[in-house]
Amino acid sequence: MSEICPICGLPKEICVCEKAAREEQKIVIYTIVGRFKKKISAISGIDQKRVDVKQLLKKFKQKLGCGGTIKNNELWLQGKHKEKLKELLMEEGFKKEQIEIK
Ligand SMILES: [Zn+2]
Numbered sequence: 492m493s494e495i496c497p498i499c500g501l502p503k504e505i506c507v508c509e510k511a512a513r514e515e516q517k518i519v520i521y522t523i524v525g526r527f528k529k530k531i532s533a534i535s536g537i538d539q540k541r542v543d544v545k546q547l548l549k550k551f552k553q554k555l556g557c558g559g560t561i562k563n564n565e566l567w568l569q570g571k572h573k574e575k576l577k578e579l580l581m582e583e584g585f586k587k588e589q590i591e592i593k
Pocket residue numbers: 496497498499500501506507508509
């Protein structure tokens with residue numbers, strides 16, 4: 492007996508929900524000017540119900556060596572890291588075409 496996907500009801504071997512979830516999302520990376528004019532790189536558009544954003548944030552903080560938090564459903568990282576964040580998102584399985592840098 493194969494496992495059934497709770498979202499689409501199809502057996503797990505032919506279900507593409509999880510894959511689709513990552514590929515469907517339109518992700519935008521932009522800069523926020525925070526308090527004391529500090530720059531913050533924000534990532535919006537990641538579906539927190541389907542992607543473990545806390546884990547992502549932790550990884551990004553380690554790789555960039557900066558502080559960060561989750562705010563208003565977005566990942567906020569201190570400093571200017573837009574290009575680097577795009578690379579890191581791609582390493583996590585997101586597609587180049589779905590990531591927009593503003
Ligand atoms: Zn499914």
